[in-house]
Amino acid sequence: xxxLVESGGGLVQxxxxxxxxxxxxxxxxxxxxxxxxxxxxxxxxxxxxxxRSKGNSYATAYGASVKGRFTISRDDSKNTAYLQMNSxxxxxxxMYYCTRHxxxxxxxxxxxxxxxVTVSS
Amino acid sequence: SYEVTQPPSVSVSPGQTASITCxxxxxxxxxxxxxxxxxxxxxxxxxxxxxxxxSGIPERFSGSNxxxxxxxxxxxxxxxxxxxxxxxxxDTSTVVFGGGTRLTVL
Numbered sequence: 513x514x515x516l517v518e519s520g521g522g523l524v525q526x527x528x529x530x531x532x533x534x535x536x537x538x539x540x541x542x543x544x545x546x547x548x549x550x551x552x553x554x555x556x557x558x559x560x561x562x563x564r565s566k567g568n569s570y571a572t573a574y575g576a577s578v579k580g581r582f583t584i585s586r587d588d589s590k591n592t593a594y595l596q597m598n599s600x601x602x603x604x605x606x607m608y609y610c611t612r613h614x615x616x617x618x619x620x621x622x623x624x625x626x627x628x629v630t631v632s633s
Numbered sequence: 634s635y636e637v638t639q640p641p642s643v644s645v646s647p648g649q650t651a652s653i654t655c656x657x658x659x660x661x662x663x664x665x666x667x668x669x670x671x672x673x674x675x676x677x678x679x680x681x682x683x684x685x686x687x688s689g690i691p692e693r694f695s696g697s698n699x700x701x702x703x704x705x706x707x708x709x710x711x712x713x714x715x716x717x718x719x720x721x722x723x724d725t726s727t728v729v730f731g732g733g734t735r736l737t738v739l
Binding site: 547549556557558559562573575576609611617618619620621623624625626 | 666668675676677681685717719723727728731
């Protein structure tokens with residue numbers, strides 16, 4: 513079965529750090545760029561960032577609101593992508609989704625169920 | 634930074650045609666996608682590369698993209714189509730989402 517499963521969300525204090533994971537199965541993970549998208553409660557989708565495949569030098573890019581604080585990585589041997597979040601702020605509170613960028617078509621064709629991150633004291 | 638704009642809400646009667654627009658500078662020069670999101674669920678792509686429909690998506694969903702506007706059209710709208718719809722475009726190395734449109738079928 514093709515799926516993405518996020519994990520690792522939770523409650524963290526402002527200024528703290530958290531690392532969430534995205535485990536892939538059912539497709540060739542190593543050949544796919546992986547993105548993170550977040551959604552605050554009652555709000556729209558916001559692109560967080562992406563990591564490309566080994567063939568594209570694992571290149572990363574980030575949205576303006578998280579650049580310099582968040583880092584995306586991947587372990588192709590474990591079919592897993594990661595989102596390391598540092599210097600967290602209350603406004604980072606959201607559901608975090610990982611999603612696959614289809615290797616040949618410009619589309620996010622597979623989405624996980626999301627993991628909730630709450631930044632609060 | 635690049636931005637795309639959607640109307641916050643659109644209403645349609647069952648069986649009628651709903652059109653949701655997405656506006657951005659020279660958006661027609663880029664690929665646009667549309668995602669449907671129902672409450673408590675993850676987004677699902679309904680249109681990609683402006684006009685292509687994934688397998689499993691009903692034929693009543695169609696898309697276009699020209700000039701500064703991409704449009705998602707739902708013909709013969711059904712109650713099950715009530716959801717939030719997001720347009721998404723690719724801009725050099727980044728991705729941009731519209732603010733979303735709440736489609737109400739009444």
